Amino acid sequence: QVQLVESGGGLVQAGGSLRLSCVASGSIVRNNVMGWYRQAPGKQRELVATLTSGGSSNYADSVKGRFTISRDNAKNTVALQMNSLKPEDTGVYYCNFRWALYDYWGQGTQVTVSS
Secondary structure (H helix, E strand, O other), X not given: OEEEXXXXXXXXXXXXXXXXXXXXXXXXXXXXXXXXXXXXOOOOOEEEEEEEOOOOEEEOHHHOOOEEEEEEOOOOEEEEEEOOOOHHHOEEEEEEEEEOOEEEEOOOEEXXXXX
């Protein structure tokens, strides 16, 4: 089992920045993927960004150039720096840990961007 705890959400004006953090604990295996997904009201959960333990990243087109994902493998943490935020970035952001067929989710943290 892997437990994920997110922090850093909040309310920000359009154009502002927020930084999300997630700490993983439990049965952490070395080769894994950590990332962030989000879910806006009335919409499906979608990928924001992922980062493998080897350093390969993947971003949704809508956040490229504005968001940066990073991780500390020694501390089992992943962060999402979000700049130039837009109202359409509003949603609940979920931390994700994936290894083989195992998929773990955090409880989510709310991000609200006002126009």
